[in-house]
Amino acid sequence: MMAAPTYALPYDRRVHKRGADLLNDPVLNKGTAFTEAEREAYGLQGLLPPRVTTQQEQLDRFLPGVRARPTLLDRYAYLVSLADRNVTLFYRLVIDNLEEMMPVLYTPTVGQACEQFGHIFRRSRGLFITADHRGRVREVLANWPHADVRMIVVTDGARILGLGDLGANGMGIPIGKLTLYTACAGVSPHQCLPVTIDVGTDNVALRESPTYMGLPRPRLQGEAYDALMTEFIEAVQERFPLACLQFEDFGNHNAFHLLETWRDRICTFNDDIQGTASVTLAGLLSAARITGVPLEQMRLLFLGAGEAGIGIGDLVVESLVAGGLSEAEARQRCWFVDSRGLVVRSRTDLAEHKRRFAHEHAPVSSLLEAVEELRPHAIIGVSGTPNTFTPDVLQAMARHHARPIVLALSNPTSKAECTAEQAYAATGGRAVFASGSPFDPVTLDGRTFVPGQGNNAYIFPGVGLGVIVAESARVTEEMFAVAARTLAAMVSEEDLAMGRIYPSLSRIREVSRVIAVAVAEVAYTRGLARRPRPDDLAQAVLDAMYEPEYHSLV
Numbered sequence: 001m002m003a004a005p006t007y008a009l010p011y012d013r014r015v016h017k018r019g020a021d022l023l024n025d026p027v028l029n030k031g032t033a034f035t036e037a038e039r040e041a042y043g044l045q046g047l048l049p050p051r052v053t054t055q056q057e058q059l060d061r062f063l064p065g066v067r068a069r070p071t072l073l074d075r076y077a078y079l080v081s082l083a084d085r086n087v088t089l090f091y092r093l094v095i096d097n098l099e100e101m102m103p104v105l106y107t108p109t110v111g112q113a114c115e116q117f118g119h120i121f122r123r124s125r126g127l128f129i130t131a132d133h134r135g136r137v138r139e140v141l142a143n144w145p146h147a148d149v150r151m152i153v154v155t156d157g158a159r160i161l162g163l164g165d166l167g168a169n170g171m172g173i174p175i176g177k178l179t180l181y182t183a184c185a186g187v188s189p190h191q192c193l194p195v196t197i198d199v200g201t202d203n204v205a206l207r208e209s210p211t212y213m214g215l216p217r218p219r220l221q222g223e224a225y226d227a228l229m230t231e232f233i234e235a236v237q238e239r240f241p242l243a244c245l246q247f248e249d250f251g252n253h254n255a256f257h258l259l260e261t262w263r264d265r266i267c268t269f270n271d272d273i274q275g276t277a278s279v280t281l282a283g284l285l286s287a288a289r290i291t292g293v294p295l296e297q298m299r300l301l302f303l304g305a306g307e308a309g310i311g312i313g314d315l316v317v318e319s320l321v322a323g324g325l326s327e328a329e330a331r332q333r334c335w336f337v338d339s340r341g342l343v344v345r346s347r348t349d350l351a352e353h354k355r356r357f358a359h360e361h362a363p364v365s366s367l368l369e370a371v372e373e374l375r376p377h378a379i380i381g382v383s384g385t386p387n388t389f390t391p392d393v394l395q396a397m398a399r400h401h402a403r404p405i406v407l408a409l410s411n412p413t414s415k416a417e418c419t420a421e422q423a424y425a426a427t428g429g430r431a432v433f434a435s436g437s438p439f440d441p442v443t444l445d446g447r448t449f450v451p452g453q454g455n456n457a458y459i460f461p462g463v464g465l466g467v468i469v470a471e472s473a474r475v476t477e478e479m480f481a482v483a484a485r486t487l488a489a490m491v492s493e494e495d496l497a498m499g500r501i502y503p504s505l506s507r508i509r510e511v512s513r514v515i516a517v518a519v520a521e522v523a524y525t526r527g528l529a530r531r532p533r534p535d536d537l538a539q540a541v542l543d544a545m546y547e548p549e550y551h552s553l554v
């Protein structure tokens with residue numbers, strides 16, 4: 001029998017497989033696109049229908065099947081089954097139809113996918129590190145089959161989107177985020193590692209469900225939890241020293257604590273805090289072009305003082321300070337309303353991360369009252385509580401400003417503080433509106449408004465790619481500020497004329513590429529790069545981007 005030839009693929013992998021093994025390898029499989037010569041060389045004759053098709057013909061055959069699925073969750077499962085069979089075709093389909101596929105592969109569908117994890121689970125993906133692995137996390141990490149991991153997204157499932165504690169079912173989130181790294185910024189799939197740290201779940205219904213596949217016990221807390229996380233992070237440094245570690249959907253306390261502990265020691269960031277901050281800052285910078293009020297003069301009022309809100313506040317402050325304001329002046333621009341009212345000095349119930357934004361002011365109990373008192377230029381909804389930007393609140397905003405900025409960022413759509421239609425209707429079409437989940441364009445009195453989507457996917461894939469290209473040792477606040485300015489600069493006058501403060505999602509690969517160059521530039525300027533500077537950084541970024549093309553195996 002002829003030995004299977006081996007080839008260096010664009011990545012560090014050789015083809016030793018033949019026949020059914022080759023067809024069952026989702027990275028190497030091309031399905032009906034295997035050529036006659038490949039079918040001969042690899043023992044595929046008879047294992048495939050005879051007609052050889054192009055990748056485009058495969059797409060033309062598969063895409064109608066995706067669209068025919070009745071629900072977004074069905075489409076998600078259908079696409080995952082494609083990824084399980086043929087990674088290249090999966091990414092071709094996703095990249096060529098990115099705007100359509102993003103809501104299928106990430107918010108809002110990914111939340112449902114996590115909730116239904118036990119039902120739609122077919123083939124395991126990613127790495128599960130559990131409380132029972134304490135003391136041998138290195139060994140478990142060594143089981144991952146790819147050596148050159150550069151991007152890790154990790155969750156402990158404590159607070160999945162706005163859905164709460166989903167334990168090990170949270171795995172859908174790192175998988176989804178990494179899919180976006182590849183689709184939006186061309187980070188190679190084999191360089192991506194989704195990780196779920198299963199420390200149990202405090203969701204009793206889930207724990208008791210027969211379809212739950214995680215550890216059915218209460219969450220590990222305190223020192224034991226910290227020890228497991230430290231062991232994991234140190235093991236990552238050993239096995240994948242060039243990897244960037246992105247924290248995702250951790251509970252409030254752990255998210256802030258892990259970020260503070262590790263941000264100056266390893267290459268890490270938290271997207272809920274920093275990615276959200278960057279995309280929102282970009283939105284505010286674009287909105288300033290519509291309202292004529294520059295960021296330095298804006299008063300911002302946040303509804304919700306959690307990871308997203310405080311993250312945005314911190315980055316706005318950093319950005320204003322870089323622009324010449326004192327820190328005290330910059331903080332004075334950011335006001336917060338949490339579930340107990342305005343965050344003011346006299347309150348004794350404030351968590352550490354809120355205290356830095358507690359200002360001298362009499363107590364105020366409602367958002368409406370706060371809007372009337374503070375007359376903010378922008379209200380930013382990051383509360384996870386729907387219908388909180390009531391008509392009263394929106395009308396008050398419109399009374400105080402010609403072009404009030406209304407960002408209803410809570411996800412999924414059902415949690416948005418208000419809908420696009422409500423925002424435009426209550427302000428006579430004057431609101432500069434963007435949301436976290438997509439809303440359709442709204443027509444009001446014959447005018448059509450296109451709401452922007454403050455999607456973190458504008459930011460994190462590009463930041464990650466820039467970090468990878470420079471092999472940066474850290475991910476800094478400056479990088480997120482630069483990413484925000486870069487994104488805002490890509491918003492065209494036409495976008496603004498439609499009321500859209502973000503570029504079209506169809507441009508996201510271009511956006512990610514440009515952000516990656518800017519972020520890598522910061523890494524080089526700040527001496528954080530661990531790789532010599534290429535002569536042409538823009539070209540180096542372009543060269544690093546994965547393209548889902550079939551490579552000849554003969």
Ligand code: NAD
Nearest residue numbers: 276304305306307308338339382383384385409410411436
């Ligand atoms: P979090 O749990 O850390 O914070 C939520 C905060 O809102 C808490 O401080 C809570 O006390 C407060 N809150 C809840 N109900 C409230 C109410 N009725 N009035 C005032 N405050 C209230 O969550 P997070 O990570 O900050 O995320 C918050 C929301 O932002 C989520 O819905 C999430 O989907 C959304 N988000 C959107 C984007 C984006 O659009 N790009 C990014 C990240 C998070």
